[in-house]
Amino acid sequence: MKLTMAITVTALIALTTPVQAGTVGAITRSEINQAHLDGCGTTLYRTPDFEKGQAPIIWHDDFQTGLMRWNGQLVTLTLQGKPKSSVTPVNQFVSADGDLRVTQTLKVTKRLGEEWSNMAGTLTLTQNGKSQSVTVYGQSGC
Numbered sequence: 001m002k003l004t005m006a007i008t009v010t011a012l013i014a015l016t017t018p019v020q021a022g023t024v025g026a027i028t029r030s031e032i033n034q035a036h037l038d039g040c041g042t043t044l045y046r047t048p049d050f051e052k053g054q055a056p057i058i059w060h061d062d063f064q065t066g067l068m069r070w071n072g073q074l075v076t077l078t079l080q081g082k083p084k085s086s087v088t089p090v091n092q093f094v095s096a097d098g099d100l101r102v103t104q105t106l107k108v109t110k111r112l113g114e115e116w117s118n119m120a121g122t123l124t125l126t127q128n129g130k131s132q133s134v135t136v137y138g139q140s141g142c
Helices: 002-016 029-034
Strands: 041-045 057-061 063-070 073-080 089-095 100-113 116-127 131-139
Touching: 029 057, 041 116, 057 100, 057 131, 063 100, 073 100, 100 131
Parallel strands: none
Antiparallel strands: 041 057, 041 131, 057 063, 063 073, 073 089, 089 100, 100 116, 116 131
C-alpha cells in the first residue's frame, strides 16, 4: 500500500511540475564569421524591427549549415535533405549528435531584390521529444 501511494504521489508531482523549455540565445556576427557561414544565407531575429540594427541574431544559416545558441551553448546544425524553395521554405536542421532538431518554416514578406527577401515564420526546436516554437523575422538571400 505504501509503495503504491509513493508511486502515485511521485506521478502526480511529475504531472504537475512544469517542463523547463530550452533557451534560445543570441549569436554574434563574429561567431557567424568564425563558423565560416558569412555570405549568402538566412539571418533571423525575434523582432520585426530587426532592420533598425539593434535586434540580437538568434539564427543564421548558409542554406546548408545552421548556427544558434541553445541552452547557453553554440550549436551547429546540418540541413537534412535538399533546401526547399525560397517562396515557401520549410527546412529541417539537425545537430551533429542528433539531439536537437530545428524545423525552419518561413515565408517571404517582402522582396528586396532578385535574390534578397524579408522573411517571417517560426523555428520549431525539438529535443527529447519536446518541441517549442519561436516566432522569427529576418532576411534571406545573397
